[in-house]
Amino acid sequence: MSKVLGIISCNYQFNKIHELNQNRPIAALxxxxxxxxxxxxxxxxxxxxxxxxxIVMPSDYRPILDHIRSGKSWSLNRKSGGLFILPGMTVSxxxxxxxxxxxxxxxxxxxxxxKAEYIVISGSNSVINIxxxxxxxxxxxxQADVTLIYKEQSKVNCDELACIVKLDDKGQVTDMVKSxxxxxxxxxIFTDQLIIGRELLLRLLTESYSGDELSLIDLVKNRTKELxxxxxxxxxxxxxxxxxxxxxKANMSLMEPAVxxxxxxxxxKIVTRTKDNPPTKYSQEANIKDSLVSSGCLINxxxxxxxxxxxxxxxxGARIKNSIIMHDCQIGQDVVLENVILDKSVVISPGIEIIxxxxxxxxxxxxxxx
Amino acid sequence: MAxxxxxxxxxxxxxxxxxxxxxxxxAKPAVSFGGKYRIIDFGLSNCMNSGVSTVGVLxxxxxxxxxxxxxxxxxxxxxxxxxxxxxxxxxxxVGEKGGRWYKGTANALYExxxxxxxxxxxxxxxxxxxxxxxxxYNQMLQFHKENNADVTISVMEVxxxxxxxxxxxxxxxxxxxxxxxxxPPKPESNLVSMGIYIFKWSVLKQxxxxxxxxxxxxxxxxxxxxxxxxxxGKRLFAYSFNGYWRDVGTxxxxxxxxxxxxxxxxxxxxxxxxxxxxxxSEALPPQVIGKKASVINSIVDNGCNIFGTLENSIVHxxxxxxxxxxxxNSIILPNVRIGxxxxxxxxxxxxxxxxEEKCEIGLEKPDKEQQGGITLIEGVMTVPKGTKIAAGSxxxxxxxxxxx
Numbered sequence: 001m002s003k004v005l006g007i008i009s010c011n012y013q014f015n016k017i018h019e020l021n022q023n024r025p026i027a028a029l030x031x032x033x034x035x036x037x038x039x040x041x042x043x044x045x046x047x048x049x050x051x052x053x054x055i056v057m058p059s060d061y062r063p064i065l066d067h068i069r070s071g072k073s074w075s076l077n078r079k080s081g082g083l084f085i086l087p088g089m090t091v092s093x094x095x096x097x098x099x100x101x102x103x104x105x106x107x108x109x110x111x112x113x114x115k116a117e118y119i120v121i122s123g124s125n126s127v128i129n130i131x132x133x134x135x136x137x138x139x140x141x142x143q144a145d146v147t148l149i150y151k152e153q154s155k156v157n158c159d160e161l162a163c164i165v166k167l168d169d170k171g172q173v174t175d176m177v178k179s180x181x182x183x184x185x186x187x188x189i190f191t192d193q194l195i196i197g198r199e200l201l202l203r204l205l206t207e208s209y210s211g212d213e214l215s216l217i218d219l220v221k222n223r224t225k226e227l228x229x230x231x232x233x234x235x236x237x238x239x240x241x242x243x244x245x246x247x248x249k250a251n252m253s254l255m256e257p258a259v260x261x262x263x264x265x266x267x268x269k270i271v272t273r274t275k276d277n278p279p280t281k282y283s284q285e286a287n288i289k290d291s292l293v294s295s296g297c298l299i300n301x302x303x304x305x306x307x308x309x310x311x312x313x314x315x316x317g318a319r320i321k322n323s324i325i326m327h328d329c330q331i332g333q334d335v336v337l338e339n340v341i342l343d344k345s346v347v348i349s350p351g352i353e354i355i356x357x358x359x360x361x362x363x364x365x366x367x368x369x370x
Numbered sequence: 371m372a373x374x375x376x377x378x379x380x381x382x383x384x385x386x387x388x389x390x391x392x393x394x395x396x397a398k399p400a401v402s403f404g405g406k407y408r409i410i411d412f413g414l415s416n417c418m419n420s421g422v423s424t425v426g427v428l429x430x431x432x433x434x435x436x437x438x439x440x441x442x443x444x445x446x447x448x449x450x451x452x453x454x455x456x457x458x459x460x461x462x463x464v465g466e467k468g469g470r471w472y473k474g475t476a477n478a479l480y481e482x483x484x485x486x487x488x489x490x491x492x493x494x495x496x497x498x499x500x501x502x503x504x505x506x507y508n509q510m511l512q513f514h515k516e517n518n519a520d521v522t523i524s525v526m527e528v529x530x531x532x533x534x535x536x537x538x539x540x541x542x543x544x545x546x547x548x549x550x551x552x553x554p555p556k557p558e559s560n561l562v563s564m565g566i567y568i569f570k571w572s573v574l575k576q577x578x579x580x581x582x583x584x585x586x587x588x589x590x591x592x593x594x595x596x597x598x599x600x601x602x603g604k605r606l607f608a609y610s611f612n613g614y615w616r617d618v619g620t621x622x623x624x625x626x627x628x629x630x631x632x633x634x635x636x637x638x639x640x641x642x643x644x645x646x647x648x649x650x651s652e653a654l655p656p657q658v659i660g661k662k663a664s665v666i667n668s669i670v671d672n673g674c675n676i677f678g679t680l681e682n683s684i685v686h687x688x689x690x691x692x693x694x695x696x697x698x699n700s701i702i703l704p705n706v707r708i709g710x711x712x713x714x715x716x717x718x719x720x721x722x723x724x725x726e727e728k729c730e731i732g733l734e735k736p737d738k739e740q741q742g743g744i745t746l747i748e749g750v751m752t753v754p755k756g757t758k759i760a761a762g763s764x765x766x767x768x769x770x771x772x773x774x
Contacts, residue, residue: 033656264655278640279405
């Protein structure tokens with residue numbers, strides 16, 4: 001395989017998810033019981049044999065570094081290549097304008113020094129397990145300049161600002177537009193992952209001096225006639241997280257065993273930092289249905305259609321339904337929770353009842369005691 | 371702890387033949403335990419929690435899985451460090467005069483004298499790789515130094531009628547040992563050795579050299595080294611340990627020790643973050659508990675898919691329990707699949723095994739109970755559809771069909 005470099009852009013934010021994300025970049029948002037969203041792009045790259053990955057950091061980078069550390073969990077603590085922490089624009093970018101040219105210019109020495117043929121560039125708000133090796137192979141076969149990865153999806157599931165790719169009959173990209181401007185029920189949504197030749201990227205960066213306000217997507221979009229911009233359709237499970245509702249929905253979709261199977265039990269593993277929790281213990285009073293539970297939990301209560309992160313304690317008589325409970329929360333006796341998201345280390349005193357709306361769950365921030 | 375004050379030598383080479391087919395392909399310290407651990411995790415985690423940062427792991431019997439599990443010790447923060455410490459795997463080796471297997475625990479240490487000499491520690495801690503316990507070796511070291519002891523043996527009290535299975539010590543009021551008997555028929559004390567020793571290296575080294583030359587010696591710590599040092603008038607002390615300690619050397623003790631974790635208030639707290647037990651675990655997805663599943667009084671690890679009924683059981687990583695199956699009072703090792711309608715009771719199922727639909731295991735109880743009524747299913751095999759296996763039996767490759 002040719003040498004490929006990975007770049008994950010983590011310095012953007014969505015207004016709609018602000019509640020969940022105070023002081024926490026979306027890349028570090030806990031997902032699926034034990035993961036951070038950045039685990040998906042990171043694992044996909046490593047699974048494709050990519051051993052050099054640069055991560056463009058936001059100003060509030062602490063939660064990301066806390067999670068990936070030296071990159072050891074992904075075998076990126078290497079002598080040749082490995083993990084590179086890259087500076088990015090420090091003002092929080094709007095999530096719908098990722099991959100600013102400024103970020104790449106800032107790191108141009110890195111792009112010049114890491115002698116890779118191709119670069120895989122990815123966002124950090126997508127839940128996806130994709131075989132990037134296959135995409136790279138197709139990129140090579142097509143002798144493409146750029147390959148954009150898309151997922152055909154109903155419009156209901158995408159942000160009105162999400163990027164739609166328009167294709168000609170040979171599958172080549174002719175244009176990219178915001179989904180709000182399109183009138184179809186079903187559309188090809190750009191998954192924020194693309195492959196581009198390194199030399200080409202360097203050329204684009206040096207050519208367009210005036211383009212400092214633009215994003216890489218703009219550069220590609222403006223050159224669909226001169227460049228060979230191919231597309232790759234991804235058919236598996238894909239969820240883009242850009243609001244509290246999409247976050248809740250994507251997590252809840254894991255109650256479907258087929259989704260868990262596809263995301264986590266296939267050939268390519270999603271790797272995360274292990275924390276050496278003990279296994280989970282269910283007591284005599286436990287009553288669990290249709291739920292996803294991580295290690296280190298102690299469960300004495302009732303659980304239905306809910307997701308428990310690591311180290312959660314649920315006392316006797318507590319009933320949790322249709323909820324997401326993050327790491328180290330403590331749920332007291334006879335507590336009733338329905339349609340809620342508890343952030344890390346929330347303590348709910350005995351007897352409290354919180355019932356959120358089915359479509360817009362109640363959110364309780366980190367370290368709160370109720 | 372000062373640099374190189376103490377190093378640990380962890381004896382992990384035993385076959386563990388009393389664990390039957392559980393150790394057919396794997397050394398005893400590498401056997402899974404408690405839902406996510408391997409037995410050796412306890413000794414290594416104790417080292418980590420006690421600040422013992424140099425550990426030699428002596429292996430011999432079927433070491434492949436053990437070697438790959440222990441690796442370079444990263445999981446226990448024992449990765450070989452800048453000062454030459456960290457974890458080293460010490461297997462029997464070949465020299466100019468040929469190679470040989472370790473003849474006993476003392477001989478294993480003798481063969482690795484060069485390793486210890488290079489490190490030049492003041493004290494050597496000797497521990498076993500097949501005990502379940504949490505212990506701060508620092509406290510024992512303090513005791514050892516305060517008494518200016520040549521050897522300190524960690525001891526505990528057991529019912530006198532069980533003492534004959536252990537090394538029995540007799541002590542004076544200062545806990546100085548005046549008598550040591552390995553597995554005596556008529557024990558005169560209920561203080562027994564836990565197989566955990568701290569030796570002054572200078573004393574141990576001399577004893578190992580002399581013992582090696584003694585043709586009548588069985589090259590064993592309990593049988594030879596300790597009685598010899600006592601006879602020579604060396605200062606042997608007993609450090610009494612009051613915590614939880616189990617030897618999981620037999621199928622019955624392995625089963626019981628696992629089951630103790632299911633108690634409402636278990637005697638060993640795995641959830642105590644101030645003294646964690648670490649393991650080299652894979653990053654597996656959370657466990658799925660299905661719509662029709664029932665899980666009570668059980669311990670379940672990551673990567674499991676539970677669609678059936680689970681009761682009083684310990685389930686290791688990546689196990690699949692199909693809808694309509696019932697698993698009770700059992701220990702399921704990693705990567706096992708249990709098919710629809712299968713019912714199993716008081717069974718240890720070895721890793722990577724498939725139990726097909728409608729098998730009934732451990733339900734039929736023979737008049738004369740064997741193996742404590744525990745049924746043992748060997749790892750890496752398939753138990754064909756509808757098979758009935760009586761309680762207390764061992765189901766091995768000869769009886770079943772291998773699937774690899």
